[in-house]
Every structure is written in structure tokens, then in C-alpha cells.
Amino acid sequence: MTVRRLVQHPDLGLTLVAGRENTDRTIVWAHAIELADPTPYLSGGELVMTTGMNVGTTDLEQHDYLARLSAAGVAALAFDTGTSFAEVPAGIIVAGDALGMPVIAVPARTPFIAITRAVIDEVTADQLRSVQRIVDQQEVMAREALKNGIPGVVSALSTSLSATVIVLATDASTLAAAGPDSSRVAHLCSQHLQHPPTRTTRDQASRVFADDVGYCTLQALRATPTLRGHLAVRRDAALSPLDRLLVAHAVSLISIEMDKPAKVLDAEHRLRAAVAQAVLAQDAIIDPGLLRYFGFDPENSAVVVALSNTGPALAAERHTQDVLGTLATPYLMASRADEINLVLPADNSTAVNDIHQALGTRLQRRLGGGVSLPGTFGNLGQGLRQAQAAMRSGPDEDRVRSFAELGVFSVILGNRTSAELELMARQLEPLDEHDRAENSPEIGLIATLEAYLHANGHIESAAAAIGIHRHTMRNRLARIREITNCSLESADSRAEMWLAIKARELLSMGAPNER
CATH class of the missing domain: 3.40.1390.20 (HprK N-terminal domain-like)
Structure with a gap:
């Protein structure tokens, strides 16, 4: 008023x-x-x-x-x-x-009472609006806590209060920050926390101190008697009582997040892995509520990332969780022998290279990697095959390849269903049957054909690649022509065979529940 x-x-x-x-x-x-x-x-x-x-x-x-x-x-x-x-x-x-x-x-x-009532009504309405604003912001922070964890709560509180907000660990290192001049404020709070506590500050949950141009509030973070860190809120003006209520709510959310019992974290990890395996299955139907729980919008597109040479699964999963936690991006993760498969929002796919590099540094391994084309959650089994095909498309590791980089291969096979891929690969079945019937050596007719196509029809180079004599290579190619009734001298026939081999390769990768 x-x-x-x-x-x-x-x-x-x-x-x-x-x-x-x-x-x-x-x-x-x-x-x-x-x-x-x-x-x-x-x-x-x-x-x-x-x-x-x-x-x-x-x-x-x-x-x-x-x-x-x-x-x-x-x-x-x-x-x-x-x-x-x-x-x-x-x-x-x-x-x-x-x-x-x-x-x-x-x-x-x-009468004066009429004026008083008009003022009180407006003051009360203003207080209700302020309280409603706090309630709305509490809901925003609760959603951010579920969706993006501690960084999401910090960002929401910073926006609501127009303040710099920082979460500090017990060693005064910065865990999350939002707002202007966060590095300076973090350094200032770190110095303040390094002073030995006095008798009056030892058990205080909250402290306020002034810097050159404003006020900084430090709140202890603990959901149990164990101190987990501090929340710092710094802005030019002092916090109002309602502002302090919002800060208290943020303290509760962050403390709970930092003090999650190990069993809860383990259960969440198992649920995340189960959902990941389900969405990577072919034609899977997933409850949208589960996707929203892990921060995804079921209506938006996603990409699949395949990382190879990750080593033992438990260590790889733990380090992957740590890396993705710092990026504050929704994710699903499933692992298999020496491989990590991730599902990320398509609009966050630019973070793939950062994830690849950071995880390789943590694991001290040269990781291979591939990323699929964007797709819907009902078709990510196909995305997994795309990511694995991109991952295995070159001999060298230590970089992430996109399925889109594979050019014509990605255009022709990228969006094919399993049935369509099986139809394309079916013309190789006579060669499989021949190898089984003849008890052929380890390098059978399909491997011979693939080497020949890789060498662009150069017999000597193909023979050298698989370690056989050129006359043996000619005899095997003749046998392939006889069995498939296909002339390998024709560019069209070679292209058809090459697509059949690539379709077979995609089918062999499959989804986690198909392997």
C-alpha cells in the first residue's frame, strides 16, 4: 500500500x-x-x-x-x-x-477505522502474495532437486533472490555456484570458514557477515549430526524474513541431497540402469513418469552414446556418475562388459565430448565412443545400434564418432527397423550355411567378401589383409559368385553386398536384452 x-x-x-x-x-x-x-x-x-x-x-x-x-x-x-x-x-x-x-x-x-481497514487489507494481501511467492519458489526448488540435484536448487535460489548462491564442501571447496562474481564470493566464504570457531559461533547453524558492498549468509548443511558443508547466499541487501524462509527450504533440500543414505543411492542407481535397459530395448514402452523422474521430457528427442574400453563395470559406472553429476544433465546409464551406454537429451548432446574426455581421464584409459542420431524414446534400441556402429567404424580410439559421420551408410541404414535390416542381410545366409556345412576355417567366405569390398576389389590387398594367398582369394571369390549368383565385378552388386554386411553388423549389436 x-x-x-x-x-x-x-x-x-x-x-x-x-x-x-x-x-x-x-x-x-x-x-x-x-x-x-x-x-x-x-x-x-x-x-x-x-x-x-x-x-x-x-x-x-x-x-x-x-x-x-x-x-x-x-x-x-x-x-x-x-x-x-x-x-x-x-x-x-x-x-x-x-x-x-x-x-x-x-x-x-x-472514520479512521475505515482507513485502518483499507491499509490492513492491503498489507495482508501483500503478505499473502509474498508467502505465495515463497511457496511457488519452494515448489520450483523441489522440482529442481528432483530433476537436476544440488546445482538445480542453487540456480533456482539464485534466480529467486537475485543473489549469488554457493554450496561449499566441508573443506571449503566449491560444489555448486550460481550468480554474479561467484569465484570472489566463494573465496571470501572459504577464508571466513577457515577461521577457528569461537565459543559463540561453534554451534551456530547460520552466520552473517558483510563484505565491501553487501551481506553474506552462511548456513550449515546437515540432515544428520554430521556436517556436510555450507550454503552461502550473498547479495547487496540483507535478507527479509520471507527470503530467509526460502533459504531455509533450500538448506533442507540440499542437506537431504548431500546426506542420501547409501541404500537409497544404490536403489536409485539400479532403477536408472533398469530404465536404461528398457528404453534401449527394441520397441520398448516406458512409463513416462519414470522418464520424468530422471529429468527427461518423454516428448523430446534423445541420443544414445556408446563408450568402449571402459574396463571393470563398477568402477566405470561410479566414475561415469561422478562426471555426469558435475554436468547436471539428465541421463540414463547401462553397462556391459567393457562398455557404457548412455541416454542423454538430444539438446545436451554437445556434452558428449566433455563426458568422453573427463571419463577417459578418470579411468586413465583411451575410450572409443559413438553417438546416435536423435530419436524418440520408443526407438532408442535402434539408436543403440547406431551408436555402436559409429563407435566401431574406425580402428582408432580416443574420440567420439557420430553415426551421422558415416555418410551414406547412416542415411540408408540409420532408420531401418530390425525386420528391414534382416531382409537386407538375408542374402548372406547362403554363405553362412556353406561355412557351417564345409566346416570352413575361422576366416570364412563372409570375412573374405568383407575384406574384398574393403579393398575396393583389389585381390592382392584383400588377400594380404586376411593373411591368405592371392590364388586362395580368387578361388573363394569364385565360390562366393557361385553360391550367391552375384557378379562381384558389378559396382551395383558390390554395393548391395556391402549394405548387407553393414545391416548384419547392426543386427549383431542388438539391444541389451537381445544380447
């Missing part, structure tokens, strides 16, 4: 007669008082209401009366014109203009 809004109230009939330049002052309460010096009973921001019984009769006395109100921080003076005075005295008006104190003329028909 401001002075201007009060004067504009349609039912009160108030008139502003002085101090027009300060009508934006906020009225925090309305107080009827008839003392010559009411200031001992005022705290600032009030609308003082008087009938004029003790304001004095001379201009000097009236100026002194208004000066005392101004010095006490009163928002405005409401002067009744139906009891002691028929109109606001000239001395009060002159003093109001001189001191910048808004003076309101109250008509005889308007």
Missing part, C-alpha cells in the same frame, strides 16, 4: 494536500494517535492519523510536530477535518511541502 494508492481508494474520499513528491512511500501500518510527540511509539513506515488535538495552534508548533514525524520515518499524516479543524491547517500544509511529508485530508464522513 502506497500513499498514492490509499488516496485513490474509491470509498474513502481522501485528498492529498501536501508532500506530493513522496506519494510512492510504502505504508506498513496505520496508527491513530493524538500525542504531541508520538515518536516513541513509532517504528517508521506508519500512516499517522490525528484529529489535530495536539498538533499546536501556531505555524511553528505545527512545523515542529510534522518535523518529529518526518524524523521518525513516518510514511504520511492523515488529518481529520471534521473534529478539531474544519480543514487542514495552513501550517501543516506548508510544513508537509517543506519536509516532503505527504499530508492527507480526511473528510468528516470517513
Whole structure:
């Protein structure tokens, strides 16, 4: 409630007669008082209401009366014109203009209780709006805690308070930060925490200290007696009581997140792995609620990432969780022997190279990697085959390849169903049957054909690649022509065979539940 809004109230009939330049002052309460010096009973921001019984009769006395109100921080003076005075005295008006104190003329028909009710109703409504804002922000932080963990809560609190917010570990290292000048604030808080606690600060859950231009609040983070760290909130103005309530809610969310029991984390990890295996299965149907629990929008696209040479599964999973935790991105993860498969939102696929590099550094391994084309959650089994095909498309490791890099191969086979791939690969079945019937050596006719196609039809190079004599290579190629009734001298036939081999390769990768 401001002075201007009060004067504009349609039912009160108030008139502003002085101090027009300060009508934006906020009225925090309305107080009827008839003392010559009411200031001992005022705290600032009030609308003082008087009938004029003790304001004095001379201009000097009236100026002194208004000066005392101004010095006490009163928002405005409401002067009744139906009891002691028929109109606001000239001395009060002159003093109001001189001191910048808004003076309101109250008509005889308007009782002070009506003004008080108007002020209280507005103050109460404002408080309710403030409380609702806090409730709304609490809900936002709760959703962020579920979706993005501690970094999400920190970011939401920083936005709500227009403040710099930092989570510090017990060793004063920064775990999460949001807001301007976070590095300087983190350093300042770290220095403050390094001071030995005094008798008065040892058991305090909250501390406030000032820097050069603002205030910083430090809150202890603990859901159990064990201290897990501190939450620092720094901004130019001190926190209001409602702001402190929001900070307390953030402290609770972050403390719980930092103190999750190991069994809960293990159960969450198992659920994440089960959901990952389900979405990577061919034509899987997944409850959208599970996807939302792990931060995904079921309507948006996702990509599959395959990382090879990851080593023992438990260590690889733990380090992958740590890396993805620092990036604050939704993810699903499943592992198999020497391989990690991830599902990431398509709009976060740019983080793949960061994940690959950071995980390789942690595991001290040269990792291979592949990433699929974006797809829906109902078709990520195909995405897994794409990612694995990209991962295995080159001899060298230590970099991530995109399935899109495979050119024509990705365009022709990238969106094929299993049935379509099986149809393309079916023409290789006679060669399989021949190898089984003839008890052929380890390098059979399909391996011979693949080497020949890799060598662009150069017999000597193909023979050298698989370690056989060129005459043996010619005899095997002749046998392939006879069995498949396909002329390998034709570019069309070679292309058809090459696609069949690639389709067979994609099918052999399969989804986790197909292996």
C-alpha cells in the first residue's frame, strides 16, 4: 500500500494536500494517535492519523510536530477535518511541502477505522502474495532437486533472490555456484570458514557477515549430526524474513541431497540402469513418469552414446556418475562388459565430448565412443545400434564418432527397423550355411567378401589383409559368385553386398536384452 494508492481508494474520499513528491512511500501500518510527540511509539513506515488535538495552534508548533514525524520515518499524516479543524491547517500544509511529508485530508464522513481497514487489507494481501511467492519458489526448488540435484536448487535460489548462491564442501571447496562474481564470493566464504570457531559461533547453524558492498549468509548443511558443508547466499541487501524462509527450504533440500543414505543411492542407481535397459530395448514402452523422474521430457528427442574400453563395470559406472553429476544433465546409464551406454537429451548432446574426455581421464584409459542420431524414446534400441556402429567404424580410439559421420551408410541404414535390416542381410545366409556345412576355417567366405569390398576389389590387398594367398582369394571369390549368383565385378552388386554386411553388423549389436 502506497500513499498514492490509499488516496485513490474509491470509498474513502481522501485528498492529498501536501508532500506530493513522496506519494510512492510504502505504508506498513496505520496508527491513530493524538500525542504531541508520538515518536516513541513509532517504528517508521506508519500512516499517522490525528484529529489535530495536539498538533499546536501556531505555524511553528505545527512545523515542529510534522518535523518529529518526518524524523521518525513516518510514511504520511492523515488529518481529520471534521473534529478539531474544519480543514487542514495552513501550517501543516506548508510544513508537509517543506519536509516532503505527504499530508492527507480526511473528510468528516470517513472514520479512521475505515482507513485502518483499507491499509490492513492491503498489507495482508501483500503478505499473502509474498508467502505465495515463497511457496511457488519452494515448489520450483523441489522440482529442481528432483530433476537436476544440488546445482538445480542453487540456480533456482539464485534466480529467486537475485543473489549469488554457493554450496561449499566441508573443506571449503566449491560444489555448486550460481550468480554474479561467484569465484570472489566463494573465496571470501572459504577464508571466513577457515577461521577457528569461537565459543559463540561453534554451534551456530547460520552466520552473517558483510563484505565491501553487501551481506553474506552462511548456513550449515546437515540432515544428520554430521556436517556436510555450507550454503552461502550473498547479495547487496540483507535478507527479509520471507527470503530467509526460502533459504531455509533450500538448506533442507540440499542437506537431504548431500546426506542420501547409501541404500537409497544404490536403489536409485539400479532403477536408472533398469530404465536404461528398457528404453534401449527394441520397441520398448516406458512409463513416462519414470522418464520424468530422471529429468527427461518423454516428448523430446534423445541420443544414445556408446563408450568402449571402459574396463571393470563398477568402477566405470561410479566414475561415469561422478562426471555426469558435475554436468547436471539428465541421463540414463547401462553397462556391459567393457562398455557404457548412455541416454542423454538430444539438446545436451554437445556434452558428449566433455563426458568422453573427463571419463577417459578418470579411468586413465583411451575410450572409443559413438553417438546416435536423435530419436524418440520408443526407438532408442535402434539408436543403440547406431551408436555402436559409429563407435566401431574406425580402428582408432580416443574420440567420439557420430553415426551421422558415416555418410551414406547412416542415411540408408540409420532408420531401418530390425525386420528391414534382416531382409537386407538375408542374402548372406547362403554363405553362412556353406561355412557351417564345409566346416570352413575361422576366416570364412563372409570375412573374405568383407575384406574384398574393403579393398575396393583389389585381390592382392584383400588377400594380404586376411593373411591368405592371392590364388586362395580368387578361388573363394569364385565360390562366393557361385553360391550367391552375384557378379562381384558389378559396382551395383558390390554395393548391395556391402549394405548387407553393414545391416548384419547392426543386427549383431542388438539391444541389451537381445544380447
